[in-house]
Amino acid sequence: MPVCAEPEIPVSIQIELLRLMLLMRRFEEKIIEVYPAQDMKTPVHLYIGEEAIAAGVCVHLRRDDVIFSTHRSHGHCLAKGMSPQALLAEFYGRVTGCCKGKGGSMHPVDPDNGILGTSAIVGGGIALAVGAALAAKMKKTDSLAVTFFGDGATDEGIFHESLNFASLKKLPVIFVCENNFYATNSPQRARQPHDNIAKRAAGYAIPGFQIDGNDVLGIYNLAKIACRRARYGLGPTLVECRTYRWKGHVGPDCDYEKGCRPKDELEDWMEKCPVKAYSEYLIANDLVDAAEIKKLTSLIDRELDEALKSAQAGAYPELADLYRDVYYESTAVN
């Protein structure tokens, strides 16, 4: 795999990228393990195969930078620093979950880490990120907003309306399109006449880039430029990352058996596994060795096992919680 590495990426960051990718991968694999027990009663949209994108982008982000994600949210949240335990407890419908059991897998939230919530309405988060970028600008901070969304979302009007507004107002927002070539089971060519989402940016005077979505260092370098543009007040950037999801649209299974897509296409992409390619790159460049990767993986596994155990041990909400948090109650005294 061609990896466009800039020599100056600090080793610590290169290792952090690996850790994030392994964390996302193992997190989803844990879900695959526990899901058949049917205790995790929420639809899961797994991120396996797309980890390089969240890692390469989020590693640049500060705590006060904001992200908006989609139904396929797990990877983004983990990469932005969210606790696996808060996510898993949420998926188990526990009151200890990040949304107190109200949201499930499609709506994680962690305001302290710049995750203001997640929309499962396709395209919903794109405008919200533009709004967060507007707030950052109005508040005169140099924080930025990132919105992750799929190839499918770029056909929604909200995508175009958001790009137009963000460009006009030069807002600090990065549009990260994860083009996995499918929306549910619908291939990109059935929905889009032209396979070049990045080019749509030009219509709104926004720089648009297309990049290998499995190349974590390439994404890292591009995201660095996009972040700089945002923080320096130069406006938005659109990044189209070309990747592939390994599992079905929703749930822990593969979907080629059901005729949703060709098996050899999946196998080709599995060959291009972003985690494997990056591990090999790091080993080849003497930045880590196989034993260290193994150790890192087992540390992550231990952390995830504990998170899982503690998530499963969490209490369920009480029935009265059904009626709580419908409306914000102002606590301000005037």
Add this chain to the structure above:
Amino acid sequence: MHEGHEEKKKAMPWTKVCIDKNEFEAGLGREGLRGISYREAIREAQRQMMEKDERVFILGEGVDDPGGIFGTTSGLGERFGQERVMDVAIAENGITGVAIGAAMAGMKPVFVHMRMDFLPMCMDQIFNHAAKWYYMTGGAVNVPIVIRSIIGRGWGSAAQHSQALHALFTHIPGLKVAIPSTPYDAKGLLIGALEDGNPVMFVEHRWVYDYVGYVPEEIYKIPLGKGVIRKPGRDITIVAISQMVYEAMKAAKVLAAEGIDVEVIDPRSLKPLDEELIFESVKKTGHLLIADVACKTGGVGAEIACRVCESVLEYLKAPVARVNFPDVPTPCSPVLEEAFYPSSTDIINSIKRVINHGRSKESTSQHYYACAQ
């Protein structure tokens, strides 16, 4: 097409509600009637109408994929080709407009949405365009479109994937709303909607997709605005909407054992509403409960209760009651979901409160409050 079919016959297999295939086979099936599921009934209606009328076509996200919208469009892509079973981009408002424009220009589109939650994306085109066009043009251009959407969730789908928004659409003059509960009605009403000439919101409930019932093989049409009595009774009228019909039937069975004779009415469409059927029933029973699969405030129950008060108030012996989702977004957690979705138990408890109201008069307001909860 046998219109008026319903009125003609006395024994009415098409009003019968079967909870599952076994119940169908033990009853109507033994009489040699054909039983198919709700999902098959919808598929059959579309297939037959597409064969009969080349203006009919289907569009929607995933209509041609292996899942086939929970099986309701499976095989239709192969049968009619991609031009008439059209997968579309995720662009609901725009595509709604495209479908409406096609309808204005002489086609009969069926636009399908996997979940009703995606309809808010289409509101502008539905509310401001489809609903208004015929009137606004002085009757010059009508919009024969059917918009199918599916309600009824679970498995922690949470707030954005489990809404039932049928009441919103009843508020808009120019739209019709059909909400079938049985396979027979699913087929007949879908055909009725396609022949109606107006924009029709067609609301399906996912939990009843596997329920089997009598469905004639030929094309038949149920006109919008005709309800049906699922079970006659003397003591209380339940107007049960969509999947609540099944819960109401279960409740009626339990209450029969306790000497309460329940009449179950399935309005089948909410706009137009068969209010005469409801009024006649309330005149007989003097008690009314409306069970719906949606939140309470501003819901269909409010409209039905109000119409009863406007027209036959003097027959009511107790305050009207409603069984609904609570007025909160749908939660994810299984324990909250369990409490969120009402069942026959809620209907039974509510009915007992209504019936007992007349019997223990001492604190009307308290009872009324309890009923309203």
